[in-house]
Amino acid sequence: MTREEALAAITKALTETVGSVDGDVTEDTDLVADGMLDSLDSMTFLFELENGLGAKLEAIDETYEDFRVGALVDIVVQATA
Amino acid sequence: MASHTLEVGLRGTRNYVQGSQILARTAEIVAREHPGAVLVTAKFTRITLLGVELVLGDGEAPSGGEEIGRGQFDTGDGRLQARWFEVPGPEAPRIDDVPGSTSGLAPDGRGGGRADFAIAGTFESYLAAVIECVKALHAGRAERVSDIWFTALVGARLPVTPTYPTAGSLAVGLKIERMVEGRLQTLSVVETAGDGAPPAYQICFSCVIGD
Numbered sequence: 121m122t123r124e125e126a127l128a129a130i131t132k133a134l135t136e137t138v139g140s141v142d143g144d145v146t147e148d149t150d151l152v153a154d155g156m157l158d159s160l161d162s163m164t165f166l167f168e169l170e171n172g173l174g175a176k177l178e179a180i181d182e183t184y185e186d187f188r189v190g191a192l193v194d195i196v197v198q199a200t201a
Numbered sequence: 202m203a204s205h206t207l208e209v210g211l212r213g214t215r216n217y218v219q220g221s222q223i224l225a226r227t228a229e230i231v232a233r234e235h236p237g238a239v240l241v242t243a244k245f246t247r248i249t250l251l252g253v254e255l256v257l258g259d260g261e262a263p264s265g266g267e268e269i270g271r272g273q274f275d276t277g278d279g280r281l282q283a284r285w286f287e288v289p290g291p292e293a294p295r296i297d298d299v300p301g302s303t304s305g306l307a308p309d310g311r312g313g314g315r316a317d318f319a320i321a322g323t324f325e326s327y328l329a330a331v332i333e334c335v336k337a338l339h340a341g342r343a344e345r346v347s348d349i350w351f352t353a354l355v356g357a358r359l360p361v362t363p364t365y366p367t368a369g370s371l372a373v374g375l376k377i378e379r380m381v382e383g384r385l386q387t388l389s390v391v392e393t394a395g396d397g398a399p400p401a402y403q404i405c406f407s408c409v410i411g412d
């Protein structure tokens with residue numbers, strides 16, 4: 121999966137989670153710090169992302185805290201390589 | 202906008218009003234005008250031991266209390282937003298506990314598992330069985346697990362009318378877990394077997410593991 125495809129998958133999971141997204145989601149977006157997700161939403165987001173990818177993201181364990189989109193893109197690209 | 206004071210209480214020895222009570226009383230109110238409605242999402246951001254006010258649609262709670270959660274129903278004609286507010290004032294009344302409704306709990310060793318249930322077939326009895334099952338699975342995960350709270354339902358299609366199976370089984374699959382500010386948050390998928398069972402959905406819990 122390319123970075124663009126990974127970004128699209130992340131945006132789709134975000135939309136599935138919160139319904140609609142105000143503004144553009146870029147690799148510089150921080151989904152938690154920018155107020156798009158709270159801690160409860162973040163679990164739903166990860167579930168939707170893994171469902172959409174059809175793969176478990178092993179790099180995201182129970183202590184994972186980095187919800188910068190660029191970091192998530194790295195993980196998705198690596199997991200789907 | 203319509204607001205309603207919900208008839209909820211502190212059940213048994215609990216020091217909080219159960220989310221299942223709040224959802225059940227809300228479902229009863231929604232069912233009066235929309236008997237075909239289904240609960241789609243619900244999210245509680247905090248617990249309360251005070252009274253609870255429901256606001257359907259837009260607008261602030263007349264009591265001016267703090268919001269404790271929100272949810273959405275699909276009425277068939279669109280989405281109906283529900284928000285729940287704490288009512289400033291005395292604690293909710295103490296009410297009797299109810300017996301458990303699940304049996305044969307079988308953890309799968311991965312944070313999920315299954316159990317059988319026998320219930321009245323109402324929204325509240327079904328939700329109580331699901332929460333009882335998931336709570337028991339969480340409690341069995343470690344030696345010291347406390348404060349196990351139901352926090353959210355996502356992607357659900359739970360009818361507000363009593364169309365649930367009176368007997369069946371629940372399969373709970375743990376999908377996501379995160380440690381946030383000292384609490385373990387989990388997301389599991391619940392699959393229900395039985396006549397008239399609702400489709401699978403996600404349920405979230407929060408608990409403390411260890412001292």
